[in-house]
Amino acid sequence: MIQAEIANLSKKYGKEIVINDLGLKINKGEILAVVGPSGCGKTTLLQIIAGLTGAEKGSVVLAGRTLLSVERNISVLPEKRKIAMVFQNYALWPHYNVWQNISYALRVRGVEKSKCEKIVKETMEMVRLEGKQKRYPHELSGGEQQRVALARALVIRPDLLLFDESLSNLDAKMKEKMQREIKKIQQELRLTIVHVTHDQHEAMGMADRIAVMNKGRIEQVGAVEEVYKYPVTQFVAGFIGTANFISESLDDLTESKLWRRAVRAAENKNKNEFRNKENLLSVRPEDVIIKSGKGEIIGTVAKATYRGNAIDYEIIAGKRVLYVQTDTRNLYELGAEVSIDIVRAVTIKDN
Numbered sequence: 456m457i458q459a460e461i462a463n464l465s466k467k468y469g470k471e472i473v474i475n476d477l478g479l480k481i482n483k484g485e486i487l488a489v490v491g492p493s494g495c496g497k498t499t500l501l502q503i504i505a506g507l508t509g510a511e512k513g514s515v516v517l518a519g520r521t522l523l524s525v526e527r528n529i530s531v532l533p534e535k536r537k538i539a540m541v542f543q544n545y546a547l548w549p550h551y552n553v554w555q556n557i558s559y560a561l562r563v564r565g566v567e568k569s570k571c572e573k574i575v576k577e578t579m580e581m582v583r584l585e586g587k588q589k590r591y592p593h594e595l596s597g598g599e600q601q602r603v604a605l606a607r608a609l610v611i612r613p614d615l616l617l618f619d620e621s622l623s624n625l626d627a628k629m630k631e632k633m634q635r636e637i638k639k640i641q642q643e644l645r646l647t648i649v650h651v652t653h654d655q656h657e658a659m660g661m662a663d664r665i666a667v668m669n670k671g672r673i674e675q676v677g678a679v680e681e682v683y684k685y686p687v688t689q690f691v692a693g694f695i696g697t698a699n700f701i702s703e704s705l706d707d708l709t710e711s712k713l714w715r716r717a718v719r720a721a722e723n724k725n726k727n728e729f730r731n732k733e734n735l736l737s738v739r740p741e742d743v744i745i746k747s748g749k750g751e752i753i754g755t756v757a758k759a760t761y762r763g764n765a766i767d768y769e770i771i772a773g774k775r776v777l778y779v780q781t782d783t784r785n786l787y788e789l790g791a792e793v794s795i796d797i798v799r800a801v802t803i804k805d806n
């Protein structure tokens with residue numbers, strides 16, 4: 456079931472097109488991660504959804520209700536949207552204590568005092584802030600401030616919860632912990648969340664689906680595994696995970712051997728499309744197999760990075776560097792000659 460639908464959305468700042476005919480459907484009860492490089496329009500997209508800024512074209516529908524339709528001249532006020540947003544810097548009110556920060560949205564909506572107290576208390580328990588109601592933001596750790604920001608968003612029990620890089624300021628361990636807690640709360644309250652981040656690992660760790668954004672458009676949206684295994688464009692393949700791009704070569708013998716090997720290993724959703732017009736293959740590092748000694752395709756180990764559970768190699772093969780990931784059972788020294796094979800590739804659009 457679709458909870459929110461964004462269609463034909465466009466926005467400019469001056470001459471710059473920031474959102475470019477963007478479409479996106481958000482399923483009820485899912486965490487959808489929107490990932491993309493800095494400046495691609497992620498924050499602007501959230502701001503339009505929340506009603507904090509307008510658009511030149513397009514529409515936003517949430518739970519069957521049109522919140523924005525430029526064409527039909529509809530624009531519902533932000534506070535009437537049942538959307539909550541958590542910002543990167545948390546944006547807590549410094550002169551309000553925890554209780555006042557969290558209860559704010561209920562008080563401005565005129566929620567009756569005893570009901571307000573009940574919801575705030577419940578929400579504080581949910582985010583594990585019990586006993587901290589009298590503290591001021593500067594008396595809290597980064598993680599606690601984050602929880603206040605989350606609680607403040609949760610009190611209105613939003614139809615859509617938006618996170619804008621909300622976990623970016625936390626250290627790695629804290630980030631993982633918050634991800635688990637958010638996921639738990641999301642399931643308890645059956646929340647629909649759009650989680651914007653430039654961090655692909657964060658997106659993959661938390662989301663049900665990923666939408667990859669580039670230059671104001673969504674390039675691909677799908678289950679985490681699907682986007683990783685079947686990227687449709689070069690941009691997506693390179694942004695989600697690491698990829699080796701191989702194209703047909705007429706002047707480099709090693710490259711043309713790699714190409715032929717990759718074509719044989721190509722796993723395509725649509726082989727016809729591949730044969731007719733595609734000319735680029737994407738190979739994940741774990742789908743390149745290296746062995747010591749001679750073989751049809753030869754390379755040299757130029758770099759090795761030990762990751763604990765895996766090793767990342769850079770192998771010089773002909774004129775290129777090949778990114779390879781192996782388990783830790785066989786180790787190859789710098790300068791060692793290895794034979795190379797490709798066991799899986801997918802065709803992508805060159806962009």
Ligand SMILES: Nc1ncnc2c1ncn2[C@@H]1O[C@H](COP(=O)(O)OP(=O)(O)O)[C@@H](O)[C@H]1O
Pocket residue numbers: 468471473491492493494495496497498499500
């Ligand atoms: N208020 C604004 N006025 C002018 N340009 C803006 C404004 N907000 C964002 N932009 C521009 O729009 C583009 C997208 O910005 P933003 O949505 O913040 O990207 P992201 O969140 O993906 O980093 C950037 O080029 C940025 O400079």
Ligand SMILES: [Mg+2]
Pocket residue numbers: 497498499620
């Ligand atoms: Mg941003």
